[in-house]
Amino acid sequence: MSQKVTRRQFLNYSLMGVGSFMAAGAILPMGRFALDPLFQGEAQGSMITTSVKTEEITEEPVKVDFSYEQQDAWYTSEVTDFVWVYRDGDNLIALSPICKHLGCTVTWAGDDANPDKFFCPCHNGLYEKNGKNIPGTPPRGPLDQYEVRDSDGFITIGEMFENELV
Ligand code: FES
Numbered sequence: 001m002s003q004k005v006t007r008r009q010f011l012n013y014s015l016m017g018v019g020s021f022m023a024a025g026a027i028l029p030m031g032r033f034a035l036d037p038l039f040q041g042e043a044q045g046s047m048i049t050t051s052v053k054t055e056e057i058t059e060e061p062v063k064v065d066f067s068y069e070q071q072d073a074w075y076t077s078e079v080t081d082f083v084w085v086y087r088d089g090d091n092l093i094a095l096s097p098i099c100k101h102l103g104c105t106v107t108w109a110g111d112d113a114n115p116d117k118f119f120c121p122c123h124n125g126l127y128e129k130n131g132k133n134i135p136g137t138p139p140r141g142p143l144d145q146y147e148v149r150d151s152d153g154f155i156t157i158g159e160m161f162e163n164e165l166v
Contacts, residue, residue, distance in 0.1 A: 061086040094148035132166040
């Protein structure tokens with residue numbers, strides 16, 4: 001038994017085929033774009049090596065810059081940040097420079113009257129060297145800590161966590 005395809009059926013099939021092909025060409029890239037962050041691999045390790053030599057670190061806190069890639073949905077950008085790093089015996093300590101009052105940047109020995117403390121110039125906040133907020137000044141909590149290590153002679157910075165020194 002032979003089945004004849006009418007001219008109308010042939011035209012319908014042809015249009016459906018071409019339409020499907022064009023729809024797939026438009027939808028697949030959009031799907032890939034929407035799901036792209038799910039297919040991105042995790043960052044390689046969480047420690048960031050800086051250009052500061054570990055042997056340069058003393059008991060006096062110094063500013064240590066570090067950079068990392070920040071993923072904001074589909075947008076990747078390079079962010080530069082810094083921590084205060086000092087040596088406490090055999091240990092390296094890294095503290096966040098972000099004030100726990102309203103988020104200004106604290107400096108070491110930034111106040112002439114308190115040369116051995118972290119100082120926040122925004123509202124005269126003060127912190128001990130270990131990050132403990134000094135009662136009577138605006139900050140309500142200690143400076144956060146960062147994981148810090150030596151890696152082949154250079155300071156490496158890891159995750160931030162709540163201060164465990166105070
Ligand atoms: S933001 Fe630091 S004391 Fe207010």
